[in-house]
Amino acid sequence: MGREWKRLARAIESTRTARNLTQVALAQKAGVSESTIQNLESGAERTRVPASLHKVERALGWKAGSGERVLDGGDPEIEEESAAAPSDLPLRIVQELQDGPLLDTKVLDLSPLGSHARMIVVVKGDPDATPEQIRNDLLAWAKAQRHLENLTVDDETDETTN
Incomplete structure (x- = not known):
């Protein structure tokens, strides 16, 4: 069974937009280039998983290995909210606390x-x-x-x- 790169692309884009992040903002948060985000969201087939995927996972709030789970047909696992950013805070404050x-x-x-x-x-x-x-x-x-x-x-x- 092949890896589902288009599925990963949709999952990254969906989570990014749900968190009100632009590609540029996600790239900055992950410490990668904007073109890295664009490439991941393009869904282009690859022979191996890019190392940058792990940084993007963290920036999206996914648990480690979630990207590969999505590639294999599963769903990303979301990190539990940290004590530093309680869910009752406005989203703008939560994002500021993470950056x-x-x-x-x-x-x-x-x-x-x-x-x-x-x-x-x-x-x-x-x-x-x-x-x-x-x-x-x-x-x-x-x-x-x-x-x-x-x-x-x-x-x-x-x-x-x-």
Whole structure:
């Protein structure tokens, strides 16, 4: 029995569009070229499975080996959602959490502002960032973090002077 390359092409395209990803966005997320995605979605017959398929599987949220299962007539297995991206978050936030390296996180207590809530900040970097760009991003985050932390102090001071 031959491998079903057209079936794999349809499965990749279907999952990509269901996740609101363009070919370019999927390529970036997988760390492959756009032409790699185009080639996989073309359904062209091949003699062997390209190594890039494993990267595309991960970017689509498929379990390892799902591409080969599809080639053999099966269905892809979907990874269970991670704790970092609960299903009750908007899709835009889930996608942002999946893209790029994690640079830092911060939980800010809002009780000084009269709230029982917390603000959760997740700082993600560009997947293709150089070490210098990451350093600059972290410096920018440190500056923004100081501003956020000072909001509670500034607001308390404003209330006592009014």
